[in-house]
Amino acid sequence: MINAFRPVLLVLCAAFSTGALAHNPMCECKAIDAEQIRCTGGFSDGSGAPGVTLDVIGYDETILVPGKLGADSTLTFKKPGAEFYVLFDAGPGHVVEIDQADIEAP
Numbered sequence: 172m173i174n175a176f177r178p179v180l181l182v183l184c185a186a187f188s189t190g191a192l193a194h195n196p197m198c199e200c201k202a203i204d205a206e207q208i209r210c211t212g213g214f215s216d217g218s219g220a221p222g223v224t225l226d227v228i229g230y231d232e233t234i235l236v237p238g239k240l241g242a243d244s245t246l247t248f249k250k251p252g253a254e255f256y257v258l259f260d261a262g263p264g265h266v267v268e269i270d271q272a273d274i275e276a277p
Contacts, residue, residue, distance in 0.1 A: 219244035
C-alpha cells in the first residue's frame with residue numbers, strides 16, 4: 172500500500188521543497204563621488220527591496236543616517252565623517268552588513 176503512495180509523496184516533497192528555497196538578501200554600495208554613496212538592495216531571486224530599512228551606523232552603534240530603500244530599491248546618502256557601516260535589514264535572517272572599507276570607490 173505504501174508503494175502506491177510513493178509517486179504522490181515524491182510530487183508533494185518536490186512541491187514543498189521549492190517553497191522552502193530561500194531568497195537571500197543582497198546589498199551593494201558604491202561611492203558616486205567623494206561625498207555621495209549609493210546602495211542598492213534586493214534578493215537573490217531578482218526581486219527588489221523597496222521600503223526595506225537601510226541604516227548607516229557608526230562604529231559606536233549610533234544611527235548616522237536612518238533610511239529606507241526607495242521605489243527603485245536604492246538609497247543615496249552623504250558619506251559620514253565618522254567611521255560607519257551600512258545595515259540592510261529585511262527582517263530576521265535577511266540582514267546584510269557592509270563595512271565602509273568594502274564600499275567601492277568611484
